[in-house]
Structures are given as C-alpha cells and as structure tokens.
Amino acid sequence: MAENTRIVKNATCTFCGCVCDDMELTVDLDKKVITKAKNACVLGRAWFAEHQIDDRPVAMIDGKEAPLEEAIEEAAQVLVNAKFPITYGLSDTTCEAQKQAVAISDIIRGTIDTTTSVCHGPSGLAFQDIGESTSTLGEVKNRADLVIYWGGNPAESHPRHFRYSVTPKGMFIPNGKKDRTVVMIDVRKTPSAPVADILIQVKPGKDFELLWALRALVKGRKVDPQIQVMTGVPLETMTDLVERMKNCRFGVLFFGMGLTMTRGRHFNSGALLALATDLNEFTHFVAKPVRGHGNVTGADNVVSWQTGYPFGVNFSRGFPRFNPGEFTTVDTLTRGDADAALIIASDPASNFPKAAIEHLKKIPVISLDTKETSTSKLSHVAFATSTYGINTAGTVYRMDDVPIPLRPAFESPYPGDEEILFAIKKRVHELILSKCGATGATGEARVASKLML
Ligand code: SF4
Known part of the structure; x- marks a missing residue:
C-alpha cells in the first residue's frame, strides 16, 4: 500500500441508480486516484477508475x-x-x-x-395520472417473495440490483433466493435471464396488450385465448402469473426502459402501475422504475x-x-x-x-x-x-x-x-x-x- 493512502468506508457509487453506499475505497492521495473499489461491480469499478483529475x-x-x-x-x-x-x-x-x-x-x-x-419521462407522466404504489428497496429485500422485472436487463445495466431483490436473505425471506419467485418479462432473453424462475417473452411493442390482459384476468374477466397471437404469450402462462401475483405476500414490479421507451410509452407505464393498484385488492404489491443515472x-x-x-x-x-x-x-x-x-x-x-x-x-x-x-x-x-x-x-x-x-x-x-x-x-x-x-x-x-x- 502506498504511504499516503486513505481508506474511505461506506462511500457511495453514483454511477447508476442503485447508488450502492457500501463501497470501501482505497485512495492514493499523492496521485489523487482511487486504486481499489471494494464491493463495486464492474461498472462501479470503471467509474471510480476513470475519475482522476x-x-x-x-x-x-x-x-x-x-x-x-x-x-x-x-x-x-x-x-x-x-x-x-x-x-x-x-x-x-x-x-x-x-x-x-x-x-x-x-x-x-x-x-x-x-x-x-x-428515459423514464413516460413513467413521470403515468405517476401523475395513476399514482405509484411504492416501497423502498429495503422493504423489497426483507419482504418480497415475488419479483417481476419488466423490460429491463439489470445484470448489465444495474449489476448489483439483485442484492436487493433476488439473492439476499430478508427478515421475512429467511432463505433468500429459495423463498422468492423471480419472473423476467422482456422481448428477448437477456443476460439477466439466468436468475429468473419464469421467463416470459412478449412480442415487441405488445407490452400494453399483455398488461391489459393481465389486468382483466386479475379482475376475473374472461380473456380470449387468441391473445397469444397478439402478445406471443399463451393464456395459460398469463393465468399462472396472475395466480402467483394474487397469492404472493409481497410482490414487486420493477420496470425499465424496455417498457417506457417502446410503443405505448406512458400508456405502458400507466398500465403497469394500474396493474399494481389492482393487485392491492388481493395482496401487497408495489411498482418501481429501475432508474439509470x-x-x-x-x-x-x-x-x-x-x-x-x-x-x-x-x-x-x-x-x-x-x-x-x-x-x-x-x-x-x-x-x-x-x-x-x-x-x-x-x-x-x-x-x-x-x-x-x-x-x-x-x-x-x-x-x-x-x-x-x-x-x-x-x-x-x-x-x-x-x-x-x-x-x-x-x-x-x-x-x-x-x-x-x-x-x-x-x-x-x-x-x-x-x-x-x-x-x-x-x-x-x-x-x-x-x-x-x-x-x-x-x-x-x-x-x-x-x-x-
Ligand atoms: S450497481 Fe454497480 S454501478 Fe450501480 S451503484 Fe452499485 S456499484 Fe455502482
């Protein structure tokens, strides 16, 4: 270790919206560089390494x-x-x-x-129209037994997001991942897919239709099996997901720009927020955008x-x-x-x-x-x-x-x-x-x- 070295504990990485505040930084004060960023993901390490004077x-x-x-x-x-x-x-x-x-x-x-x-401008509009059923990531860590990612690829965009939602043991989730069901809904299989228990591939530009069909099923309405032709998702898959959503103890919908910046935009975000609201008739359900900067x-x-x-x-x-x-x-x-x-x-x-x-x-x-x-x-x-x-x-x-x-x-x-x-x-x-x-x-x-x- 260089002579003029400083260790900064509990520093914060500001590269992405996870804002991880458990960094341990080793700083070479002579060269004014961060030589080590313990706990940082690959993106965080690059962020700290790049910001020299x-x-x-x-x-x-x-x-x-x-x-x-x-x-x-x-x-x-x-x-x-x-x-x-x-x-x-x-x-x-x-x-x-x-x-x-x-x-x-x-x-x-x-x-x-x-x-x-x-980025999430459409969500900002939808929050004003529908409202937000919200929670902290700490609550998700401690309580969520059903975690749904929609239109996002956190493994690449927010590599440590899973430490709140997938892997950690929580107060009411004593066995961590074993106590959770993780669902990924996206137009393609992304590098985040390996953490998912259920993968649902929706046709590009058909998120709104899928969300609306899920809302109908939550409310006990009949949905035409032909919905699969439009969305690419079989009715049985939708029915299974709705049952899981209604019967979980604490569910969360995390949504990304794959939902907000594709066809439908604020209608998509609004439909997802409305789905979370509907589900609160049955259980506790929240919806959170996964923010970038x-x-x-x-x-x-x-x-x-x-x-x-x-x-x-x-x-x-x-x-x-x-x-x-x-x-x-x-x-x-x-x-x-x-x-x-x-x-x-x-x-x-x-x-x-x-x-x-x-x-x-x-x-x-x-x-x-x-x-x-x-x-x-x-x-x-x-x-x-x-x-x-x-x-x-x-x-x-x-x-x-x-x-x-x-x-x-x-x-x-x-x-x-x-x-x-x-x-x-x-x-x-x-x-x-x-x-x-x-x-x-x-x-x-x-x-x-x-x-x-
Ligand atoms: S997930 Fe990675 S890039 Fe994002 S705040 Fe945490 S350490 Fe930084």
Missing part, C-alpha cells in the same frame, strides 16, 4: 482559458439576455446543485428539464418539490407550467425555440437527435462537466467541475427515493457544480434587479425570494 482550465470562453469570475459573468449575461433560456441535464450531480439550477431557471423565467425526459431520482424529487412537476417545466409566465413535448429539451431545441442553454453534467451534443444538436451548435451554450465532452467542446462558456461522490459531498436519491449522503474520497482543484451554479444565480439575480430598476418593474421581491432557495 484531468488537466483542464477551470473555465473557458469560446475555447480559450478564462478567469472563473469572467466566465461566471459571461454565463449570467447570456442567461439574463436570452428570451427562451433552457436548463438541461442534472441527473449526475447533487441535489444541492439541482436546487440552484431550479432557482436560476425560475429567476430568468426559463425552462428546466432533466434527462428523465429521455446516479441521481436522476434526485433530479425528479428536487424539481418536483420546487415546481410541483418532475421535468419539462417552464417559468416564462412567472409560475411553473409542465408540458412534456413542449418544454422538454429535445423539443425546445428541435423546434429552434431555445436561444441559450445551461447544460449541467450531461452531454446532449453526443446523444440527442441531429436536429437538436444542430440547433445547440447555433446558440450560446454554458456547460458544467467533469470531463471534456462533445457539449463542452461546442460551449460558449465551459466550466470544469469536480465529480460528485468522488470529490464533492452532498445528497443523492437512490432509485427508491431514499436520500443517501456522499462521502468524497479526495479533494479536487475544481469547484463543485453547486458552487458554480450558486455564483451564476447570485449574478443573475443582480442583473435582473438592475433591469427591474431600469424599467421600473416590481419584480424585486419575487426575485429576492428565489435567491433564498
């Missing part, structure tokens, strides 16, 4: 190194002078930083959206508790309005509405549709990221920030809405997202107040109250 300027304007203060001033000027400024990203930063981003959007009467709009659940929570809505929120009228399809970032960019963008811990320039990226190239972009990305390269103002969980303390929400504190491993020379966003917020506030003074507007009290956030 890069040699980048803390701030750049038009590709040239700039003093931090100058970059903050330029970012604030861009945001205040824009007519339709958008804020996007937020799922890979702390709740404290997310809070500052919402306040900025509110003060400048902009639009705020998160990566939820391109480390703090995408925090983004939903923070934006919700500050605006009333989880993503795609516009403040242009002075109060929050929620309208996915109108205020979601792919749409505001593709239509050419946005005239400035604040991008936080996200890289839309490498994964958005071409038309959205083309518009992003035409407008002033302000980016905050730990690494150089396609988005930071095209940015008018680019800030290099420290990595949440590795260098920065704060709070993240696990996919079951449980807040988890971060224990950073080593210090970074770069500021955190919260620090930069707070400075931008402060300057934006000053600029708006001076504008109000110049025009005789009376928005001071409103803006001042937002600064308190």
Whole structure:
C-alpha cells in the first residue's frame, strides 16, 4: 500500500441508480486516484477508475482559458439576455446543485428539464395520472417473495440490483433466493435471464396488450385465448402469473426502459402501475422504475418539490407550467425555440437527435462537466467541475427515493457544480434587479425570494 493512502468506508457509487453506499475505497492521495473499489461491480469499478483529475482550465470562453469570475459573468449575461433560456441535464450531480439550477431557471423565467425526459419521462407522466404504489428497496429485500422485472436487463445495466431483490436473505425471506419467485418479462432473453424462475417473452411493442390482459384476468374477466397471437404469450402462462401475483405476500414490479421507451410509452407505464393498484385488492404489491443515472431520482424529487412537476417545466409566465413535448429539451431545441442553454453534467451534443444538436451548435451554450465532452467542446462558456461522490459531498436519491449522503474520497482543484451554479444565480439575480430598476418593474421581491432557495 502506498504511504499516503486513505481508506474511505461506506462511500457511495453514483454511477447508476442503485447508488450502492457500501463501497470501501482505497485512495492514493499523492496521485489523487482511487486504486481499489471494494464491493463495486464492474461498472462501479470503471467509474471510480476513470475519475482522476484531468488537466483542464477551470473555465473557458469560446475555447480559450478564462478567469472563473469572467466566465461566471459571461454565463449570467447570456442567461439574463436570452428570451427562451433552457436548463438541461442534472441527473449526475447533487441535489444541492439541482436546487440552484431550479432557482436560476425560475429567476430568468426559463425552462428546466432533466434527462428523465429521455428515459423514464413516460413513467413521470403515468405517476401523475395513476399514482405509484411504492416501497423502498429495503422493504423489497426483507419482504418480497415475488419479483417481476419488466423490460429491463439489470445484470448489465444495474449489476448489483439483485442484492436487493433476488439473492439476499430478508427478515421475512429467511432463505433468500429459495423463498422468492423471480419472473423476467422482456422481448428477448437477456443476460439477466439466468436468475429468473419464469421467463416470459412478449412480442415487441405488445407490452400494453399483455398488461391489459393481465389486468382483466386479475379482475376475473374472461380473456380470449387468441391473445397469444397478439402478445406471443399463451393464456395459460398469463393465468399462472396472475395466480402467483394474487397469492404472493409481497410482490414487486420493477420496470425499465424496455417498457417506457417502446410503443405505448406512458400508456405502458400507466398500465403497469394500474396493474399494481389492482393487485392491492388481493395482496401487497408495489411498482418501481429501475432508474439509470446516479441521481436522476434526485433530479425528479428536487424539481418536483420546487415546481410541483418532475421535468419539462417552464417559468416564462412567472409560475411553473409542465408540458412534456413542449418544454422538454429535445423539443425546445428541435423546434429552434431555445436561444441559450445551461447544460449541467450531461452531454446532449453526443446523444440527442441531429436536429437538436444542430440547433445547440447555433446558440450560446454554458456547460458544467467533469470531463471534456462533445457539449463542452461546442460551449460558449465551459466550466470544469469536480465529480460528485468522488470529490464533492452532498445528497443523492437512490432509485427508491431514499436520500443517501456522499462521502468524497479526495479533494479536487475544481469547484463543485453547486458552487458554480450558486455564483451564476447570485449574478443573475443582480442583473435582473438592475433591469427591474431600469424599467421600473416590481419584480424585486419575487426575485429576492428565489435567491433564498
Ligand atoms: S450497481 Fe450501480 S451503484 Fe452499485 S456499484 Fe454497480 S454501478 Fe455502482
């Protein structure tokens, strides 16, 4: 072991929505690298290994190194002078930083959206329509005797998810896996299949039809055996599953983007949530989305508790309005509405549709990221920030809405997202107040109250 070594126990991995908080990190403080991440899965190990300190300027304007203060001033000027400024990203930063981003959007009467709009956005809509029968992953571990995964492949996307749902012994599940029935429903046999007791292969794009048939069977209605032609699932398989669902003690439906981002989208999520609700007539049943980014659940929570809505929120009228399809970032960019963008811990320039990226190239972009990305390269103002969980303390929400504190491993020379966003917020506030003074507007009290956030 190197001389200047530090062990950080109970550290948190923020790579995926499992937010495993049982990491034991070995840190070489001289080189500022994590040399070992005990308990991490293969994805977590790569996350910790990749986040070394890069040699980048803390701030750049038009590709040239700039003093931090100058970059903050330029970012604030861009945001205040824009007519339709958008804020996007937020799922890979702390709740404290997310809070500052919402306040900025509110003060400048902009639009705020998160990566939820391109992953579990349909579920966000369905939660508002149907509601969510929910639980923590701890309850699942201790109580669930029927575990159903629908449209997801956790073995590859969330390798340690099974430690809550499949393998562990729980208070009322003393024999672990032996006391549980695990069902996988998907359009194909994935690498997660080996943990399943029952595999159900549904035809692509027919999840809604299968869910609706299951709802009918739960309610005791007759279903035509021809349903197999439509869904690919025999009626006997459906009947067997429904009996298991009604007769378990605690059932859980975990659902992924194979359900939310395929034909039907929020209708699929809504049908699954309604199925869980129906089953509560017979037993205890919950439904939980399996979330991807480390703090995408925090983004939903923070934006919700500050605006009333989880993503795609516009403040242009002075109060929050929620309208996915109108205020979601792919749409505001593709239509050419946005005239400035604040991008936080996200890289839309490498994964958005071409038309959205083309518009992003035409407008002033302000980016905050730990690494150089396609988005930071095209940015008018680019800030290099420290990595949440590795260098920065704060709070993240696990996919079951449980807040988890971060224990950073080593210090970074770069500021955190919260620090930069707070400075931008402060300057934006000053600029708006001076504008109000110049025009005789009376928005001071409103803006001042937002600064308190
Ligand atoms: S499952 Fe996710 S949070 Fe847990 S160690 Fe792996 S990547 Fe990190």
